[in-house]
Amino acid sequence: MGENNYAKELDVAVRVVHMACSLCQRVQEGLVSSTSNDHVKSKDDDSLVTVADWSVQATVSLMLSASFSNQKVSIVAEEDVQTLSNSDSVGLLTAVVNTVNECLAEAPKYGLQSPKEALGTSQILEAISRCNSTGGRNGRHWVLDPVDGTLGFVRGDQYAVALALIEEGKVVIGVLGCPNYPRKKEWLNHHQSYQSMPKMSDTSDTWEKGCVLYAQRGSGEAWMQPLIHGNKKHTWSNSAQRVQVSAIDDPALATFCEPVEKANTNHSFTAGVAHSMGLNKQPLRVHSMVKYAAIARGDAEIFMKFAQSGYKEKIWDHAAGVIIVEEAGGVVTDAGGHPLDFSGVCT
Ligand SMILES: Nc1ncnc2c1ncn2[C@@H]1O[C@H](COP(=O)(O)OS(=O)(=O)O)[C@@H](OP(=O)(O)O)[C@H]1O
Numbered sequence: 001m002g003e004n005n006y007a008k009e010l011d012v013a014v015r016v017v018h019m020a021c022s023l024c025q026r027v028q029e030g031l032v033s034s035t036s037n038d039h040v041k042s043k044d045d046d047s048l049v050t051v052a053d054w055s056v057q058a059t060v061s062l063m064l065s066a067s068f069s070n071q072k073v074s075i076v077a078e079e080d081v082q083t084l085s086n087s088d089s090v091g092l093l094t095a096v097v098n099t100v101n102e103c104l105a106e107a108p109k110y111g112l113q114s115p116k117e118a119l120g121t122s123q124i125l126e127a128i129s130r131c132n133s134t135g136g137r138n139g140r141h142w143v144l145d146p147v148d149g150t151l152g153f154v155r156g157d158q159y160a161v162a163l164a165l166i167e168e169g170k171v172v173i174g175v176l177g178c179p180n181y182p183r184k185k186e187w188l189n190h191h192q193s194y195q196s197m198p199k200m201s202d203t204s205d206t207w208e209k210g211c212v213l214y215a216q217r218g219s220g221e222a223w224m225q226p227l228i229h230g231n232k233k234h235t236w237s238n239s240a241q242r243v244q245v246s247a248i249d250d251p252a253l254a255t256f257c258e259p260v261e262k263a264n265t266n267h268s269f270t271a272g273v274a275h276s277m278g279l280n281k282q283p284l285r286v287h288s289m290v291k292y293a294a295i296a297r298g299d300a301e302i303f304m305k306f307a308q309s310g311y312k313e314k315i316w317d318h319a320a321g322v323i324i325v326e327e328a329g330g331v332v333t334d335a336g337g338h339p340l341d342f343s344g345v346c347t
Pocket residue numbers: 047078145147148149150151152258259260261262263264265286287288289307308311314317
């Protein structure tokens with residue numbers, strides 16, 4: 001990853017996101033094949049949260065604290081422990097504790113250290129709750145969306161793990177894990193379970209799905225690695241390839257991405273914008289920040305999201321994707337054409 005100011009941060013973040021992707025894959029396989037939905041809960045805003053969201057948040061929090069123990073690690077992340085601490089959530093909490101310990105035990109496979117012994121419930125709850133930083137324009141803050149596109153995740157569809165680092169209000173590194181990103185971009189539009197897709201064989205060096213993208217501010221480069229699939233024989237190796245945005249500049253040949261759910265954007269408005277720009281391909285509707293990955297890889301040309309008025313976008317839903325797209329050669333703005341602002345205080 002070369003000599004730079006954030007070399008260690010980027011290296012650790014990429015490894016941790018690989019671990020998180022493996023965790024998510026295991027939980028998603030369990031969810032999709034299970035008939036009960038004990039491991040999925042609704043939050044106050046009716047959005048979903050699962051064992052994977054809390055487990056990834058705990059794992060990332062623990063691994064960042066262990067890797068940067070000489071610094072005070074500030075993390076802004078989506079989940080809190082409220083639901084998990086309810087008396088009727090004992091089964092859920094046990095599942096989180098087991099999932100986190102199982103994932104931490106795999107750290108050496110990714111070149112990181114496991115804790116000496118399995119962690120207890122209170123340590124894991126503490127790791128989740130200390131990700132309650134409010135960010136802001138001063139200092140260094142990690143920004144985490146443990147599972148972005150939780151709806152896609154529970155549907156067996158696309159989701160992402162998104163980790164970024166903000167320094168003095170600017171995103172300086174971004175890492176995006178996309179465990180179900182298919183080898184063929186056409187499969188992004190395939191609405192069946194990605195669990196039923198062909199898997200990479202142990203000996204093959206071609207891969208069918210799953211990647212981690214990453215970039216560092218100012219490098220002018222964005223990179224993609226295949227996921228390290230769950231086999232003991234595989235060890236960490238840097239097999240990154242560079243990604244760049246599409247070279248297509250003819251609107252008639254361009255594809256735009258947007259959220260799947262009507263509640264998260266305005267599909268008729270984007271259809272109008274697309275028409276007025278001369279776009280005539282069907283939109284690519286995909287859950288999560290995988291849309292940013294699709295743009296960075298050049299699999300689609302445009303991403304539009306217009307949330308309902310009153311909805312406040314969260315920095316963790318964009319930080320990692322924005323820097324990866326920008327370093328891959330793309331441009332990201334708000335509806336007014338201004339760069340997104342990551343320096344606000346999260347309330
Ligand atoms: N009302 C509303 N409007 C806009 N955005 C919202 C809204 N509600 C939620 N969210 C956030 O959207 C994140 C998912 O965005 P997606 O683009 O993946 O949406 S979709 O699933 O494809 O419809 C989703 O991220 P996760 O919670 O991490 O899944 C939310 O943070």
